[in-house]
Structure formats: C-alpha cells, structure tokens
Amino acid sequence: MQSRLRKTVISMLLLLFLPMLLSGCWERRELNELAFVLALGLDKAEAGYKVTMQVVIPSSMASQTSGGAGGSGVPVISYSFPVATVYESLRKFNLTSSRSSYLGHIRVLVIGEALAREGVADTLDVLKRSREPRMDFYVMVARNNTAENVLNVLTPLDKLPASKLFNALDKSYKVSAKTVAVTLDKFIEDLLYKGKDPILTGIEIQGDAQKGGEKSNTERTSPNARLRYESVAVFKKDKMIGWLDDTEAIGCNYINNNVTKNTGIVKGEDGKWIVIEALTTTTRRKVKFIDGEPHIFLEVKAISNVEEIQGTDRLDTEKIVRKLEEKAEARIIGRMEQAIEQVNKRYNVDIFGFGQSIYRANPKAWARLQERKGDDYLKTLPVHITADVTINRVGTIDNSFIDQIEE
Numbered sequence: 001m002q003s004r005l006r007k008t009v010i011s012m013l014l015l016l017f018l019p020m021l022l023s024g025c026w027e028r029r030e031l032n033e034l035a036f037v038l039a040l041g042l043d044k045a046e047a048g049y050k051v052t053m054q055v056v057i058p059s060s061m062a063s064q065t066s067g068g069a070g071g072s073g074v075p076v077i078s079y080s081f082p083v084a085t086v087y088e089s090l091r092k093f094n095l096t097s098s099r100s101s102y103l104g105h106i107r108v109l110v111i112g113e114a115l116a117r118e119g120v121a122d123t124l125d126v127l128k129r130s131r132e133p134r135m136d137f138y139v140m141v142a143r144n145n146t147a148e149n150v151l152n153v154l155t156p157l158d159k160l161p162a163s164k165l166f167n168a169l170d171k172s173y174k175v176s177a178k179t180v181a182v183t184l185d186k187f188i189e190d191l192l193y194k195g196k197d198p199i200l201t202g203i204e205i206q207g208d209a210q211k212g213g214e215k216s217n218t219e220r221t222s223p224n225a226r227l228r229y230e231s232v233a234v235f236k237k238d239k240m241i242g243w244l245d246d247t248e249a250i251g252c253n254y255i256n257n258n259v260t261k262n263t264g265i266v267k268g269e270d271g272k273w274i275v276i277e278a279l280t281t282t283t284r285r286k287v288k289f290i291d292g293e294p295h296i297f298l299e300v301k302a303i304s305n306v307e308e309i310q311g312t313d314r315l316d317t318e319k320i321v322r323k324l325e326e327k328a329e330a331r332i333i334g335r336m337e338q339a340i341e342q343v344n345k346r347y348n349v350d351i352f353g354f355g356q357s358i359y360r361a362n363p364k365a366w367a368r369l370q371e372r373k374g375d376d377y378l379k380t381l382p383v384h385i386t387a388d389v390t391i392n393r394v395g396t397i398d399n400s401f402i403d404q405i406e407e
Helices: 002-021 058-066 086-096 113-118 121-129 147-152 161-175 184-192 246-255 318-346 354-361 363-380 402-406
Strands: 034-045 048-056 076-083 100-102 108-112 138-142 199-207 225-236 239-244 262-267 273-290 293-309 383-393
Touching: 034 076, 034 113, 034 147, 034 161, 048 086, 048 147, 076 086, 076 147, 086 100, 086 121, 108 113, 108 147, 108 161, 113 138, 113 225, 113 239, 121 184, 138 147, 138 161, 147 199, 161 199, 161 225, 199 239, 225 246, 239 246, 239 318, 246 273, 246 318, 262 318, 273 318, 273 354, 273 383, 293 318, 293 354, 318 363, 318 383, 354 363
Parallel strands: 034 100, 034 108, 108 138, 138 199, 293 383
Antiparallel strands: 034 048, 048 076, 199 225, 225 239, 262 273, 273 293
C-alpha cells in the first residue's frame, strides 16, 4: 500500500515539475509584427557604413501568394541608415517602422564597390553571428556604384527586386559561365581557406539609377534603368582588387569546375561562325609532385551540341565533326590559360584554389612552397590542361540550307 502511495506521489511531482523544464516560445513573434528584409546593402560612409534594407510591403507578399493583382503601389520600400556598426542599423530600423526587422528571408547581399575595395570582413560578422539569416543567400558587388542605388531599382518582370537578383544569378551562372553564384557561407569559407582567394559577381545599373526607383520604371516597355550582372570581382583576402572580363570569368569557371552550360563560337572551314553549346561539363583536378615540385593537372570533358551555322560548312562526316570538336577543345584550353595568365599578371592571387589543392594533397609540401615563394607561387606553378569535347548532335539538319541558296 505504501509502495503504491509512494509511486503516486512521485508521479504527481513529476507532472508538476517537468513542465518547468520546457522553454516554451518566449521569443515568439507574430507575422504581423515583422518586416521581412529581402535584400541587404552595405556601403562605405564617412563615419562607418551605410546599410540599406529592402523590405517587402505586406500587401505585395499577399498578392504574390494568392495570385491577385495586389495594390497599385510599389512592392518594396528601402530604408538606409548611416551607422558605425551594421548591427546598429537593425535598431535604427525600429525607430522608423512599426514592425521589427526580420532577416530570415534575405535573398541577396549587395556590397558597394568602394566598401568592397576597403575590406568587408568587419561587416560580415553580424550576419554570420545572428541566428536569423540563413547563409544560403547570394553575395554580389555593385560595380561602379553603391548598394543603395542597386536596391532602389524596381524591376519590371519580377515584382520583388531581391527575388529578381537571386533568380537571375541562379540561372545565369548555370547557362552562361560568365558569373559566379557565391553564398555568404561560401564567401566566408574562401576567406578562411589556405591557398584560395574569393570572387563575387558584379551587378551594375544600366540607365538612369534615379528614375529606376520610380514606379514608372515597371510600366515602360523600355525601362529607364535595368539591373544586369557584369564581370566578376577579384578579392585578395577580404579586399576587392579588380575585375575579370567575360572571357577570364569563363576560364575561371572552367578551372573551378563551375560550368554547367556554356555557349561558344568557333570558325568553320569557310571562315564563318559556328555556335556550339556545352550541355554538360566537368573539370577534374589532380596534384602531382614531379621532382619534388607540385604540378596541377586539369582535365575538361564536355558534351556539346551544334546550335547554329552561319556559313556553308557540311557536318555530315565524322572527320568534319572531329575537326569542330578540336576547335572547341582549343577554345576551352585558351580560355583557361588566359584566365591563369591574366590573374597572375594583374592580381597575383589564387582565385582558382590551386594552393588549397596542394595543401590538401600534401600539407608539408604546401608549407615548403609558402616558405620559398610566399604569395608568388602561382607565377611559376606548372598547370597542365587538356580538354575532350564530344559533339552529340548537330541539330535537326546535318548541313545548312545556306549553301543551297548561294548556289
């Protein structure tokens, strides 16, 4: 009897005290109390930074999810704050808004070129430290401009400019190889890795930036301002030092195995252009030590189609197709070699991660290389490149109808 009573008392005590161990939702916030920040901009200011937040207007979010037309106003509003620290901007936001800023839905982080050249590490700590933002949003540099101006431009096709920036970059790097899609996590990772310097895609404003912030920009067949991805920013540690052009960016992406699709042109036998599109591309990298010295071996394999012939070349024999494949291989190798040469010549940084590959293969060999050559190891590092292009299809016709017209 006493045993049963003791068990009953213990059970009741557990029922009373266990709920006290539950934390509950003490930080819970209602949706109607939050301002969703979709894009963040960081610029250099006289005394610290200027932080720009692109916040979605709630009625616009509702219209997007329901498929309705929504209100007649602009879909987002931008807030800009001159601050000494990035975190301070989150507190200043509360002085101008009835809602609390929420960073959990950030799509893009735009860094002004002036700040990028000065150094960005100090501005990123708050984003990495905070529990709110996910680290999978893209980072980019406002080319010859400020992040504030970029985030003020309204976009015609995409109602939310931040979504346009995210989706356009997500697609462009997969089909053009002229851009790089770098998340905040990846950017910080490259800052910390040995033998690897970061790169970021550039975003520029084409047209009148001031008029781009007006609602009329979304109501014209030819907008006053457009946002366009252009070039790739090169960093040494956390400071931007220059830009790659399109050709160098393509070569860099081939080296780093970041090419999914890419369209290139080669000259046919008649001297006119033939357009070849790489459908799948892989680059294998190996580090070999020859006479104690590291060598980098890069092997590119691409499956391609012929998309356009401007001349009268006939593609009805294996021999002719093979010649075309060889020209495409030479073009890829040329792009890669040009990227390595120009980066070494102008910047002397390792955006290709060759040093990282050497470190992973043999940490002691990497340490010896650093002792002997320091940051100049790239200038004498042997890089061997081969390419293997296979043309699977030449389209629905083997030969162009142009020769029949000319006859």
